[in-house]
Amino acid sequence: MVKWFEKLKRLSLRERVMLITGGTFLSILLIYTTAIEPMVDRMQRLDRLAAGKQSAIQELAAIREEYVGVHAQAMQIDRTIDEVAGSFSLLAFLEEVATEVHIKSQIVAMRPQAALPSSEYREKSVEVKIEKVTLSSVVDLLRVMHTASAVLRFKRFHLRPRFDDPVYLDVSFLVSTYERV
Numbered sequence: 001m002v003k004w005f006e007k008l009k010r011l012s013l014r015e016r017v018m019l020i021t022g023g024t025f026l027s028i029l030l031i032y033t034t035a036i037e038p039m040v041d042r043m044q045r046l047d048r049l050a051a052g053k054q055s056a057i058q059e060l061a062a063i064r065e066e067y068v069g070v071h072a073q074a075m076q077i078d079r080t081i082d083e084v085a086g087s088f089s090l091l092a093f094l095e096e097v098a099t100e101v102h103i104k105s106q107i108v109a110m111r112p113q114a115a116l117p118s119s120e121y122r123e124k125s126v127e128v129k130i131e132k133v134t135l136s137s138v139v140d141l142l143r144v145m146h147t148a149s150a151v152l153r154f155k156r157f158h159l160r161p162r163f164d165d166p167v168y169l170d171v172s173f174l175v176s177t178y179e180r181v
Contacts, residue, residue: 088150125176132168
């Protein structure tokens with residue numbers, strides 16, 4: 001260490017200032033590259049991660065709100081199924097609706113389908129075919145079925161204009177209702 005001081009004393013003032021300035025610069029550069037720059041990079045990476053996590057939290061909150069809404073709808077459907085349990089017959093209901101809408105004579109077929117197995121519900125389906133019916137009668141039929149007290153689900157619905165008279169339609173649909181097992 002003493003040797004360094006002796007060598008430093010032998011240097012001119014200008015050389016000493018350059019050496020001290022260079023040493024200071026190298027010290028600052030070393031501190032910056034080993035301590036400050038990695039810390040700044042890590043902070044920037046953490047900020048990006050925090051922003052990503054924040055958007056994930058918002059997405060999760062939106063999914064939660066959607067789930068709450070769907071769950072409420074499912075509970076309402078369960079209550080409706082429980083309210084009409086045992087007192088609702090899909091075939092009888094379809095016959096009543098056809099009589100109310102005045103299309104009972106145009107019904108060609110009403111075929112019950114095999115119940116599909118499920119863990120919690122039994123699905124009862126009926127395939128209905130109607131010929132030579134007007135569009136207004138079909139709309140009335142759908143309106144009355146939509147206001148039913150039971151849970152109804154249309155799986156297929158086909159409207160075809162008749163070739164002999166395009167004012168009339170041939171309609172076929174598959175409608176289902178549910179009951180608890």
